[in-house]
Amino acid sequence: MSDQFVTIHFSKRLNAFLKNSRKGKRFRFFFHGGPTLGDLVESLGVPHTEVGRVRVNQKKATLKRHLKSGDAIDIDPNQAIPGRTPKFILDVHLGKLARYLRIFGFDTLYKNDWTDRQIVELAVKLNRFVLTRDVGILKHKRIRKGYWVRQTDPEKQIRELMERLSLYGKTNPFRICLACNGRLRRVPKEKVADRLPLKTRQYFDRFYRCKGCHKIYWPGSHYERMKAFVEANSRSS
Ligand SMILES: [Zn+2]
Incomplete structure (x- = not known):
């Protein structure tokens, strides 16, 4: 001994x-x-x-x-501050948090079938800030920037990150595709009219299309709920 x-x-x-x-x-x-x-x-x-x-x-x-x-x-x-325009990569346990981060306008890579090794390699190659519930990923020598998310409930997780990573004032909501992390661009109604449900075509005039997967977004009732949620969580209380 x-x-x-x-x-x-x-x-x-x-x-x-x-x-x-x-x-x-x-x-x-x-x-x-x-x-x-x-x-x-x-x-x-x-x-x-x-x-x-x-x-x-x-x-x-x-x-x-x-x-x-x-x-x-x-x-x-560590006062983990991921920079002015944070770019994240999330582990497989954080799918709901990935959607929230995208809603808030943060560039967020996530796939539900990535291995730890793939996440480490992408984080290093693309210089991304790792968010994880798996402490093992952060112990990897090549990982420079990352944070172990304490909370387990996705709504509490987004609040935790806003606070602990100083993300207040860095949000830019509804600019990123929830499905693929692609950028959304305003698109004239006539260009997407044939892909819209009838009611949507009748009642909405403002549309956005993802540059990556071409999914179409419009500010419907879901949007209003999310907007209230983003506003409530975009400043410190
Ligand atoms: Zn997309």
Whole structure:
């Protein structure tokens, strides 16, 4: 048994990843060999993408630092900010959240049959911010930007993201196709009239078509409900 140890304390915002006995406490961790701080943090259950400021003995450090016996480590959460125009990729558990994000105008890649490996590869290749319920994806070394979604209910999830990822003021609703993430463009009624249900043709004049899958959208009763939902969730309360 090794007698080398560090002490470590995680900010309470990271509690969701920790065993109960380690929440809110400074605890000892014994080690041997030459693990890095990143190895330690992930072995305790916290993905590196969730880690913000790191201090060792009160001094700023990085996850690449190798542990030294006696180190006192403090870990703060990442203020995960996905940039001015966030582009997301979601794991297979988040289909409803994907629709909400598209309604709010966020560019969101999602497919219900992607493997973790495909998600990691696309996220790296396309420089996308990963949203997941699967902590394992965020532990992947190549993933730079991501967030583990705490809530399970899709409406609560969208509120959580607006708040935690500072998305207020970045919404641009009803610009993205809910089915395929393509861009919507205004289209003259006469161009799509033959594809509309009779009642829709009678009562609506404003139409949008997806550039990707050509699905047609118009502001019907569903639209009014969604608009109220977006408005209610587009600013902090
Ligand atoms: Zn589409």
